[in-house]
Amino acid sequence: MKKYTFYDNVFDVVRLIPEGRVTTYGSIAKYLGMMKSARMVGWALNSTINKNLELPVHRVINRNGILTGKNHFSSPFKMKKLLEKEGVVIQNDQVINFNEVYWDPTQELL
DNA sequence: TGGGTGACCATAG
DNA sequence: ACTATGGCCACCC
Numbered sequence: 169m170k171k172y173t174f175y176d177n178v179f180d181v182v183r184l185i186p187e188g189r190v191t192t193y194g195s196i197a198k199y200l201g202m203m204k205s206a207r208m209v210g211w212a213l214n215s216t217i218n219k220n221l222e223l224p225v226h227r228v229i230n231r232n233g234i235l236t237g238k239n240h241f242s243s244p245f246k247m248k249k250l251l252e253k254e255g256v257v258i259q260n261d262q263v264i265n266f267n268e269v270y271w272d273p274t275q276e277l278l
Numbered sequence: 279t280g281g282g283t284g285a286c287c288a289t290a291g
Numbered sequence: 292a293c294t295a296t297g298g299c300c301a302c303c304c
Contacts (some may be wrong), residue, residue, distance in 0.1 A: 174301060193286050197299095203287080205299045210285035214301075237285035249287065 174200065178212040181273050185227045188254040189271035190263060192231045199273040214240055227252040233266035 187199050197206040213225045217240060226247040230236045238247040238261060248258050257264040 194288095197286080202299075204297095205296090205301090206286040207284055208300060208302090211283080211302080212285095214285060225285090228285080235285090235290090240285055 171221075174202070174205075175212040175215065177220065178209050179216070179223060181277075182213070182223045182225060182228060184273070184277065185224055185271055187224075188256065189269050190227045190229055190233075190251070190256060190266070191271045191273060192229060194231050195252045195272050196201060196228070199277070211235065213237065224250075227254075227271075230264065233263040241246065252259075 177200050178196055180193075181199060185191055192211040193206040194203060197203050198230045202208070209228070213223075213228060214237075216223055216225060225237070226241070228237070235247050235251075235258070238244045241247050248261070250256055251263070256269050262267065
């Protein structure tokens with residue numbers, strides 16, 4: 169029996185991100201009560217790459233709306249492509265309509 | 279077992 | 292306005 173770790177909590181939140189919306193590492197960390205450990209959120213997602221978890225990790229970006237994690241995908245273009253497919257407008261690895269598609273777990277969830 | 283590490287963020291200078 | 296830095300803590304050798 170595996171212990172339910174911080175990583176698992178991160179995965180749960182990511183799973184809840186609606187299609188066509190994005191959120192940030194910091195927001196997830198904040199929602200989990202560890203706003204100063206935003207770094208770990210990214211690292212948690214990184215660990216999913218090797219595994220076959222089907223998580224919309226492409227919907228998680230940094231607070232500036234930049235796709236900082238794109239280099240960690242199988243292809244750097246995959247993240248952008250997936251987001252655009254969901255209606256997110258991206259230019260120069262940055263989400264243009266960030267304010268519109270931003271999904272804050274601390275507000276949307278309760 | 280312990281130390282290094284990391285897809286970040288907020289603050290201080 | 293921009294750069295530097297400290298914090299945080301689960302995971303992996």
